[in-house]
Structures are given as C-alpha cells and as structure tokens.
Amino acid sequence: MRFWVTAGTLSLLASLSQAADLPNAVTHADFPPTDPDLVLLGRDLFFDPILSGNRNIACATCHHPSLASADGMSLGLGEGAVALGADRHVDPTNAPQNRIPRNAPALFNLGAYEFTVFFHDGRVQTDPSAMYGVKMPAHAELERPVPSPLAAQALMPPTSFDEMAGQDEENPISVAARDKSFRGIGGVWDLLCKRIEEVPDYVARFEKHLNGRKLHFTDVARAIAEFQTYEFQTINSPFDHYLRGDHFALTDQQKAGMEVFYGEGNCASCHSGPFQTDHSFHAIGLPQFGPGKEEGSYADKGRIAVTGDPEDRYRFRTPSLRNVAITGPYGHNGAYSDLASMVRHHLQPIRSLASYDRGQARLHDVSVQADDWGAMDDFDEVMRIAEATEIAPVNLTDQQIDDLLAFLDALTDPQAITGKLGAPDSVPSGLPMDALN
Ligand code: HEC
Ligand code: HEC
Incomplete structure (x- = not known):
C-alpha cells in the first residue's frame, strides 16, 4: 500500500502541530451586531x-x-489647536496649556x-x-x-x-x-x-x-x-485568513516570525489571545516624556493611579497588536515611532531605556508649559522606571527580529488603512471638521 504525503498535507500537519499555541480565529460573532x-x-x-x-x-x-x-503623533495637541496629525498646530488665540500626556x-x-x-x-x-x-x-x-x-x-x-x-x-x-x-x-x-x-x-x-x-x-x-x-x-488581515485555514495567506518569513512570536520570543505571554493582548498591565520600562500624569510632576506611573497598589507602579495595559504596523508611535506615550525599535526595546528594556534616542519622539513643534524631557533628565526617575521593569531580556538574532516584524506586518487588515465609512461630508451642527491637507 502506498502512503501519499503531498506538500499540502505536510504543511497542514505542520500547522496542526502549532495550533495549540495559536489563538482561535476571530469572527463577527466575537462582536455585538450593529444597527x-x-x-x-x-x-x-x-x-x-x-x-x-x-x-x-x-x-x-x-x-x-x-x-x-x-493621530500619528507620540503626544497630540488637544483643545486649542487646529488641523490633523503632524500638521496640527496651536491656535494662538486659544493656546492649549500642555500636550496631551499620553498617546492617542x-x-x-x-x-x-x-x-x-x-x-x-x-x-x-x-x-x-x-x-x-x-x-x-x-x-x-x-x-x-x-x-x-x-x-x-x-x-x-x-x-x-x-x-x-x-x-x-x-x-x-x-x-x-x-x-x-x-x-x-x-x-x-x-x-x-x-x-x-x-x-x-x-x-x-x-x-x-x-x-x-x-x-x-x-x-x-x-x-x-x-x-x-x-x-x-478589522478582522481580515493575512493572519486572520491563516487562522481560518488558508495556509498560503502568510509568507514563509511571516510564518517564521509567527513561530518566534508564539515561541522563543515569548511575546504571547502578554500579547495573548485572538487580539494579542492579555488585557492586563505590565511594566516594560518605556522611556517617558511630556507633561506626565501627576500634578506638578512629569511622572506617569500608570496603573497605580487606579489601584493604589505599589505593584502596579509604571504598569500599563498590554495593547492589542492588530494593525500594529500602521498605528505608530508606540507605547502609552508613543515613545518609539518605529516598530523595530519598539520590538527591540522589549528584548533589552533596560539597555534600550538607557540609550534612548529622543529623535524617536514625534512631537508637535510647540513650546508648552512643561519640560518635555524632565523625566528622562531625572536620573532617579529613570532608575525608578528601570527598577519597576518586569520583562525579562530575550536573545533573538537579527534574522529572528526581521521575521517577527514580517509577522507583525501580517496583522494589518487593508481596511484599517482605508477606513470603512470614513468621514461624513459634513456634520449636523454645521461646524467645520478638522481635515487632512
Ligand atoms: C485630544 C485628543 C483626543 C480626543 C479629542 C479624544 N481622544 Fe480618545 N484618547 C486620547 C488619548 C490620549 C487616549 C489615551 C488616554 C489614557 O489612556 O489615559 C484616548 C483613549 C481613548 C479610548 C481608549 C482606547 C483603549 O484602547 O483603551 C477610546 C475608546 C477613545 N479614546 C475614544 C474617544 C472618543 C469616543 C472620543 C470623543 C468622544 C475621543 N476618544 C476623543 C485622545 C483623544
Ligand atoms: C511582559 C509582558 C509583555 C511581553 C512579554 C511583550 N510585551 Fe509587547 N507590550 C507590553 C506592554 C505592557 C506594552 C505597552 C507598554 C506601555 O504602553 O508602556 C507593549 C507594547 C508593545 C508594542 C506597541 C504596541 C502599541 O500599539 O503601542 C508592540 C509592537 C509590542 N508590544 C510587541 C511585542 C513583541 C513583538 C513581543 C515579543 C518579542 C512583546 N511585545 C512582548 C507587554 C509585553
């Protein structure tokens, strides 16, 4: 008797062997119906x-x-500015008192x-x-x-x-x-x-x-x-198609990156489940800047402000990674504007914090009340951020990091780029809307 093993069955077997670690495919049933x-x-x-x-x-x-x-910025400008994204600028007749302290x-x-x-x-x-x-x-x-x-x-x-x-x-x-x-x-x-x-x-x-x-x-x-x-x-990324059984939806490099993500890279210990988040809070030692969240200080200690629990100091919620290739700057304050640096930060958080390139911060060119770099210029504050960091360094090769980035690219649903309905032509109040130039 002959045993037929085609390339197709082999890759199916390979994907089954990984299946235990991969999340379930997302479907519309994961969302409430909309009217x-x-x-x-x-x-x-x-x-x-x-x-x-x-x-x-x-x-x-x-x-x-x-x-x-x-809004494509690390920290945006709120009420008192005009225009969208990088073009947004202060209205001199109504200048804002500060930047928005966290990334939108x-x-x-x-x-x-x-x-x-x-x-x-x-x-x-x-x-x-x-x-x-x-x-x-x-x-x-x-x-x-x-x-x-x-x-x-x-x-x-x-x-x-x-x-x-x-x-x-x-x-x-x-x-x-x-x-x-x-x-x-x-x-x-x-x-x-x-x-x-x-x-x-x-x-x-x-x-x-x-x-x-x-x-x-x-x-x-x-x-x-x-x-x-x-x-x-947005649930139609190449990764979604892959999870629904289309084995060809991912390139070989993206599959290699997926293996790093769900294996050696340990990413899925926090970025778990179908949306790649455990919905929980972790301190990963991101560099901080901007006005901060505490009155009279540039600090942003994250979750502790909600729970009062010292364990929660500098912890922030794990974000979903869906469409992550297009959602930079990254982290609660947009500390990194390029995805590779954000990923590399996770691998060596303390080293990355200590050698942070301030050019990564995407900030509107305005002078506002607070000193943007107060936290990073304060050695003790940087030490506190470092000490709270709970993520263990991971050794990955440059090739593995490239593969990981290719996998993160596979999380983009094309509709996330174009929008679905997008902006209306006008709004019922008749007020003007901020528009892209
Ligand atoms: C000036 C900019 C700005 C405006 C205007 C604004 N947001 Fe936000 N939004 C932010 C920022 C910054 C955060 C994060 C704040 C934080 O976590 O402390 C946020 C957080 C959110 C979140 C939480 C996202 C998450 O993953 O937890 C939602 C949802 C949201 N905004 C919806 C809205 C809605 C709806 C409106 C209008 C009613 C609105 N935003 C107006 C900047 C803005
Ligand atoms: C210990 C938990 C943990 C692990 C492990 C982890 N992350 Fe994260 N990740 C986080 C948290 C928490 C944030 C947000 C931090 C903040 O806002 O201060 C984050 C942010 C990110 C962001 C930015 C997303 C955005 O929208 O701002 C990316 C990209 C990312 N992680 C990728 C990875 C990759 C790739 C790995 C594996 C190499 C990984 N993470 C491992 C907890 C983790």
Whole structure:
C-alpha cells in the first residue's frame, strides 16, 4: 500500500502541530451586531466638534480613520489647536496649556466582547460591583446603564479640559469640567445634551432610540460606540485568513516570525489571545516624556493611579497588536515611532531605556508649559522606571527580529488603512471638521 504525503498535507500537519499555541480565529460573532442607523448617527457625533466646549475638536481629531484611528503623533495637541496629525498646530488665540500626556491609541476591534478594560491605565473597566457594572473614574460614575464598557469610555473625553472641554472660564462646559461636575443637571453631560437638542437633525434621529425618554449623554455614547464597533472592526488581515485555514495567506518569513512570536520570543505571554493582548498591565520600562500624569510632576506611573497598589507602579495595559504596523508611535506615550525599535526595546528594556534616542519622539513643534524631557533628565526617575521593569531580556538574532516584524506586518487588515465609512461630508451642527491637507 502506498502512503501519499503531498506538500499540502505536510504543511497542514505542520500547522496542526502549532495550533495549540495559536489563538482561535476571530469572527463577527466575537462582536455585538450593529444597527446601521445608530452607526451613522454615531459617525456624525464622532466627527462633530459640538461635543467639545469651544466647538473646535472632535473625537475624530485624535482618532481619525485616515490616520489608523489615531493621530500619528507620540503626544497630540488637544483643545486649542487646529488641523490633523503632524500638521496640527496651536491656535494662538486659544493656546492649549500642555500636550496631551499620553498617546492617542488606535481603536481597532475595541467593540469586541473581549475588550472590557479601557485606557492605558484601565480606569474604565467592567466591574460587576460598580454602578451599572462599569467602574469609572471619580465623579464620573454612570447615571444610566450603558450597552458596553466601550460606550462608558465615550463619556470621558468631553469631561477632559485638555482634550475637549476647554480651559478655565472659556465656556460653561469647561467651567463644569473644571469643577468636576460631570453628572446631574448643569454637569458636562447634561450641558452637551442640551446642545444636541438644539440641532433638529440630531433630535429627529435620536427620537426612535429613546422611546419617549429625554436624551441622556449615555445615548450619545451608545451611538458613538456603535460607530466605533463597526468602523474599526478589522478582522481580515493575512493572519486572520491563516487562522481560518488558508495556509498560503502568510509568507514563509511571516510564518517564521509567527513561530518566534508564539515561541522563543515569548511575546504571547502578554500579547495573548485572538487580539494579542492579555488585557492586563505590565511594566516594560518605556522611556517617558511630556507633561506626565501627576500634578506638578512629569511622572506617569500608570496603573497605580487606579489601584493604589505599589505593584502596579509604571504598569500599563498590554495593547492589542492588530494593525500594529500602521498605528505608530508606540507605547502609552508613543515613545518609539518605529516598530523595530519598539520590538527591540522589549528584548533589552533596560539597555534600550538607557540609550534612548529622543529623535524617536514625534512631537508637535510647540513650546508648552512643561519640560518635555524632565523625566528622562531625572536620573532617579529613570532608575525608578528601570527598577519597576518586569520583562525579562530575550536573545533573538537579527534574522529572528526581521521575521517577527514580517509577522507583525501580517496583522494589518487593508481596511484599517482605508477606513470603512470614513468621514461624513459634513456634520449636523454645521461646524467645520478638522481635515487632512
Ligand atoms: C485630544 C485628543 C483626543 C480626543 C479629542 C479624544 N481622544 Fe480618545 N484618547 C486620547 C488619548 C490620549 C487616549 C489615551 C488616554 C489614557 O489612556 O489615559 C484616548 C483613549 C481613548 C479610548 C481608549 C482606547 C483603549 O484602547 O483603551 C477610546 C475608546 C477613545 N479614546 C475614544 C474617544 C472618543 C469616543 C472620543 C470623543 C468622544 C475621543 N476618544 C476623543 C485622545 C483623544
Ligand atoms: C511582559 C509582558 C509583555 C511581553 C512579554 C511583550 N510585551 Fe509587547 N507590550 C507590553 C506592554 C505592557 C506594552 C505597552 C507598554 C506601555 O504602553 O508602556 C507593549 C507594547 C508593545 C508594542 C506597541 C504596541 C502599541 O500599539 O503601542 C508592540 C509592537 C509590542 N508590544 C510587541 C511585542 C513583541 C513583538 C513581543 C515579543 C518579542 C512583546 N511585545 C512582548 C507587554 C509585553
């Protein structure tokens, strides 16, 4: 009897032997279904500067579909600047007080059921013991149920004076934000609803979702989350095709890189599961710059600000690596603008921290209050970051690193580059939108 072993069966056997370490293929069943009507309403709100105190910045300004759902910068400029991405610059009549202290992350696949922890420090998070099941930052406890933690997240940006509300006494919303009055009558959310109620198009389109109820900001957040779930759902990368059984979707080099990722490189110990994140927090010793997150200091100690647990010092959430080749700069502050340097940092974190090239930081050329390099110029602070680092050095050859990068390239869904619906032609408020030149 003859035993037929074709090249096809051999590669199938090879892929089966790896299967145990690889995640399951992602499908649409991993996401809640979306309502097309609500998606379009959410799109308008996502692009409409009406949600900002001075009516000059929208969610899309920092998370633009043409910029891989982010802004392409290490640290962006919020309220008080104009234009998109690298072209964004300060409006001299309304200059911002500082850079935004953290990198605007890409929003790919955040609508999947699996994502329950948001922000680099996880300060919005599913938690059955919290009001309506989502733990929120202080003063921002939910007033009504939300359909998802992603919708709960959308309540936050309009309450931030640097991001959207504006400074001091500039407008009633910035005053409410400054006083930490987000909830209740006269709070940020209520004032924003009153604005939306002045736009007939919004009123008409919200009506059928309200069942006679008054508009609440959680309804706005729900629509925005619906848009994000649809627009940024990108599950057709070569890696996805491979996991669904198309063995030829990856090149040989990408397969070699996949083996390093799920093997020797130890990447999957944190970047695990279908979206390559454990949704947990780790200190990997990234160099820090910019205004920081602590008042009167340039430090950003990450997760500890949420939990108070000293173990969480300098820990940040493991990001998903879907579409990572196009979502730079990388890390919670965009420390590295090129992917190879970000990957190499993981392999020798302390050495990489100590020899950091500041040219990697992609910052708008503006002078703002804080000294951008305070943290890196402070030897003790650099030592604290180094000491907290919990990632073990890994020895990989240059070839293995090249292979890894080829694999990371295979995580890009072509639709992540083009966007799906993209920007609307105009928004119901009639306000101008930031556009790419
Ligand atoms: C000025 C820029 C800016 C604007 C405007 C802005 N964001 Fe963000 N966004 C950021 C930054 C920076 C972070 C990370 C902050 C952190 O983790 O502390 C973030 C985080 C997020 C996250 C969490 C992502 C994750 O992986 O955890 C979501 C979702 C999000 N923004 C959606 C929105 C929505 C919706 C709006 C409008 C209502 C909005 N953003 C407006 C800059 C911005
Ligand atoms: C100990 C857990 C851990 C391991 C192991 C790990 N990472 Fe990470 N990775 C993280 C965390 C945490 C961040 C975000 C750090 C921050 O924001 O300060 C990150 C960030 C990244 C980023 C930047 C993504 C973005 O969108 O900003 C890339 C790329 C990356 N990791 C690739 C890898 C590769 C490749 C490996 C294997 C060689 C690896 N990681 C191993 C925890 C880990």
